[in-house]
Amino acid sequence: MKFKLHINQTLSQLLAQEDTDGDKKITIDDKGPKRFLLEDDKGNPMAVEGTYQLSNLLQELALSKKNDTEFAEISLEDITEDPVKRISRKIKDLYWKGLTRTIDAAGVKKILEDDKIENAISYLYVPAGDSFAFDYFKNLETANPTLKVVQLPAVITPEYVLSLNKKPGILALALQTKNNETTGVPFVVPGGRFNEMYGWDSYFITMGLLIDDKTDLALGMAENFKYQIDHYGKILNANRSYYLTRTQPPLYTSLIVDIIQKSNPEKAWIERHLKTAIKEYKTVWMEQGKRLTPTGLNRYKAEGIGLPFEVEEGHFDDILEKYAPKYGLSTREFENKYLEREILDADLDHYFTHDRSMRESGHDTTNRLVGICADLNTVAINSLLYKYETDIAFLIETFFNDQFQYNENMSYSSDYWHKKAAERKEKINELCWNEADGLYLDYNFELKEQHYFEAATTFYPLWAKICTQEQAAILVQKTLPKFKMKGGIAGSTPSSIAAVSEHAPTRQWDYPFGWAPHQILLWKGLLNYNFQDEAQEMIYRWLWLITRNAVDYNGTIPEKFDLSISSHKIFAEYGNVGTEFNYITEEGFGWMNASYQFGLTLLSSDLKEKLSSLTDPDSLF
Incomplete structure (x- = not known):
């Protein structure tokens, strides 16, 4: 059964009757009669009833309106469709x-939008090592008078990133050229005000893309991960200038393995991405004194200076109000002077090292990590890196006859990575497993003790296959009920x-x-x-x-x-x-x-x- 409806007229009548709170939606909070009459193509009246059917009618009318037609044909099946389907x-x-974006001539205007800040000029930053991209984007300035393209220096310091807070902007991602046409490699953003490519969001998004046969988009996510590591030195918290000193939870090898299982890419594709994943592992995670700690386990440890730029004014009032009286200032005056670095405070800087590291973890924010994150070998990061090590071993065994040539001076066997994984697994179980309480806990390597906080990250070792079957049973039978709602x-x-x-x-x-x-x-x-x-x-x-x-x-x-x-x-x-x-x-x-x-x-x-x-x-x- 189909209904031929005058779009604007039906929309107006439907909203006037049913959208009683005026939010341009029909929900259970609205107090309308929840019954709207339509006529089918034979003139027979039919009632659309209940919140769900009425909101479906509203949605179908809105989609039809985008087609710039006066009338719409809407089927009863769309209105009454099984909600799961x-x-x-x-x-x-x-x-x-x-949610799909590109950074190119067609997509640059939309991606430059940032609800978190207001700029008269939209800045686009291009890495020093990509001269082709710099030339391409410079040519876009003519057609986009508010666009300013800037090439980043070869060495990016925290001081330089701090200077960009006066002119924040988007960071370029990968370009591709086909049939003499250059376009941006597409990527998928989380949504809403998160209008950029986020680190760990992107892995889970890619899982969905692969399930829904959006293979090209999934491959684009991998290419943009690779681009970030090659040109920015890490998979970024997100591709905005104020995230240049921050990475995100490492899920690149999981993304590679998922793509291989779904789309069977060429061996050359696997080789390119495996080399880049190993590069990230070595340079981002395994340099001693940075994100690698004396225990042999890892931590989150972001660089940067001062307050995280992306938070709203007032977000840190509970912290800043403890420092402002020391300088005889109101909280707001102190915040502004601290932001501008007119006031330097070592203790507060130390707090924000932990805060930025917490944001690097993806868990922004949690009481588990506030004021302590950089001192913790977290269960989460070490589970993810164990998965890296086992994934790399799997890829070398499966696709490279157990010998992978990383560069002209170095090759790896799967055994090398299996040993690293075994060492990490042993250390995680030694330092993080709490047998008495049936939990994996973060380990404070400064205090040399477990940091007791019951967090959902206790289940990461199940995902990474770190647990014994006995530990898994304890987690499921004893611990899961504490979290289940x-x-x-x-x-x-x-x-x-x-x-x-x-x-x-x-x-x-x-x-x-x-x-x-x-x-x-x-x-x-x-x-x-x-x-x-x-x-x-x-x-x-x-x-x-x-x-x-x-x-x-x-x-x-x-x-x-x-x-x-x-x-x-x-x-x-x-x-x-x-x-x-x-x-x-x-x-x-x-x-x-x-x-x-x-x-x-x-x-x-x-x-x-x-x-x-x-x-x-x-x-x-």
């Missing part, structure tokens, strides 16, 4: 496209933040907030150790929460959830990205999209049926 279909057919696992346990002052900032990576990467790594970890029933339960809980939220809130796919209320309505630092749109989201949120698609590939058929009917997980498990 609809969410998955929109992710595959609409959201990935909405109706809609998935929280970033920490309630007890881990019980002593935090009620006046302290609400840290978004702690209890009660739930994040897609934690769920994905947990699911993989459970399956690695054959905890099939537990994996099915945890997958269902998360997908139920996404589906329930989308059904009730006009298709909203947010960055994260508050699991204590099973809602996207977040009351924490930074708010929640992916929730601001009119009529229809055309992006969702990157790693949330990926978690939905990945979860559906794992969920049993009977639970998919339960999911479609929105069966409450607490009634099933």
